[in-house]
Amino acid sequence: xxxxxxxxxxxxxxxxxxxxxxxxxxxxxxxxxxxxxxxxxxxxxxxxxxxxxxxxxxxxxxxxxxxxxxxxxxxxxxxxxxxxxxxxxxxxxxxxxxxxxxxxxxxxxxxxxxxxxxxxxxxxxxxxxxxxxxxxxxxxxxxxxxxxxxxxxxxxxxxxxxxxxxxxxxxxxxxxxxxxxxxxxxxxxxxxxxxxxxxxxxxxx
Amino acid sequence: xxxxxxxxxxxxxxxxxxxxxxxxxxxxxxxxxxxxxxxxxxxxxxxxxxxxxxxxxxxxxxxxxxxxxxxxxxxxxxxxxxxxxxxxxxxxxxxxxxxxxxxxxxxxxxxxxxxxxxxxxxxxxxxxxxxxxxxxxxxxxxxxxxxxxxxxxxxxxxxxxxxxxxxxxxxxxxxxxxxxxxxxxxxxxxxxxxxxxxxxxxxxx
Numbered sequence: 001x002x003x004x005x006x007x008x009x010x011x012x013x014x015x016x017x018x019x020x021x022x023x024x025x026x027x028x029x030x031x032x033x034x035x036x037x038x039x040x041x042x043x044x045x046x047x048x049x050x051x052x053x054x055x056x057x058x059x060x061x062x063x064x065x066x067x068x069x070x071x072x073x074x075x076x077x078x079x080x081x082x083x084x085x086x087x088x089x090x091x092x093x094x095x096x097x098x099x100x101x102x103x104x105x106x107x108x109x110x111x112x113x114x115x116x117x118x119x120x121x122x123x124x125x126x127x128x129x130x131x132x133x134x135x136x137x138x139x140x141x142x143x144x145x146x147x148x149x150x151x152x153x154x155x156x157x158x159x160x161x162x163x164x165x166x167x168x169x170x171x172x173x174x175x176x177x178x179x180x181x182x183x184x185x186x187x188x189x190x191x192x193x194x195x196x197x198x199x200x201x202x203x204x205x
Numbered sequence: 206x207x208x209x210x211x212x213x214x215x216x217x218x219x220x221x222x223x224x225x226x227x228x229x230x231x232x233x234x235x236x237x238x239x240x241x242x243x244x245x246x247x248x249x250x251x252x253x254x255x256x257x258x259x260x261x262x263x264x265x266x267x268x269x270x271x272x273x274x275x276x277x278x279x280x281x282x283x284x285x286x287x288x289x290x291x292x293x294x295x296x297x298x299x300x301x302x303x304x305x306x307x308x309x310x311x312x313x314x315x316x317x318x319x320x321x322x323x324x325x326x327x328x329x330x331x332x333x334x335x336x337x338x339x340x341x342x343x344x345x346x347x348x349x350x351x352x353x354x355x356x357x358x359x360x361x362x363x364x365x366x367x368x369x370x371x372x373x374x375x376x377x378x379x380x381x382x383x384x385x386x387x388x389x390x391x392x393x394x395x396x397x398x399x400x401x402x403x404x405x406x407x408x409x410x
Binding site: 075076118119120121122124125127128131132135167168170171 | 280281323324325326327329330332333336337340372373375376
């Protein structure tokens, strides 16, 4: 896959321009998106499951760059975030999909990514969850990754796409926020179909 | 029904304290909530449909106080907001549930209400939609109305409740924002059940 649309808030843009660890985080995400299989079966709309694509990206970030999966926010689970019993507190809505703490000298730089595979309402929840993490000083850069419209047409029905949410991005312009819209490299009715529960084919050879 | 939980941002609190038209808007909403039938059948969880309750409130605000239904935001439909053809632009997600423009001398005061009857992800969309309207200078006060947990237990399955979203309210603390959580006055297995498509019984006698 590859990034074809991008939104960068002013502070996010500044960060990745001047801070090496922010630039590194940015590069890891873009590289991982680029390493996902970009051949999409387009024989029918909604024919591919989006979950193997999501899992592919998450696994790449985890396996190759050491990103953590399902990071729970203290802002949503309560102070401390140590016990497992309070992790599923009412309204927590699960953890951040992927998270990594970078470090440079004695400083840390914490990045949270939500890879959206739900409907558009669910994207709003992802955006607000990331924002809350940033507001609560648990995240230093917040990132949304989702397919663009052209690709989403061949993915799970109603999966959100970049174009249907981008009008809301200005709400997050005062936070260090980046949104990536990705597309496939090639479409053909002859390519394998992404099937739910199978993410073995989600990395380029 | 009656309001049992409330969140008020600093600016919303100030507005309704010092501005007569803001106070009037506030009073109309609280009065309308208070005028909805507050007898809930509790013979089984999820037994009542939430839509007649929502429609009841919207109709009360519309019929008695002249609030407008389904107000489309220019921020989401594009400049001008005059043609009907562009009202359903990608990502608009429908209008604001209820809207009213109050006036005092030559000044206007525009209030938008979302009455949430979807799931929790849908509340995030409502909050962001209202926020975008305020950011775009189309709304001067934004209001979220939803049932509290105790009541939601007897409403449509998965309908959002006040408690599961309130941890996110601080995200909106810099906007003129109010959230109301309402509850029923009485519960009994003998009260009539709210059935979808029937809002004839949604006002107190």
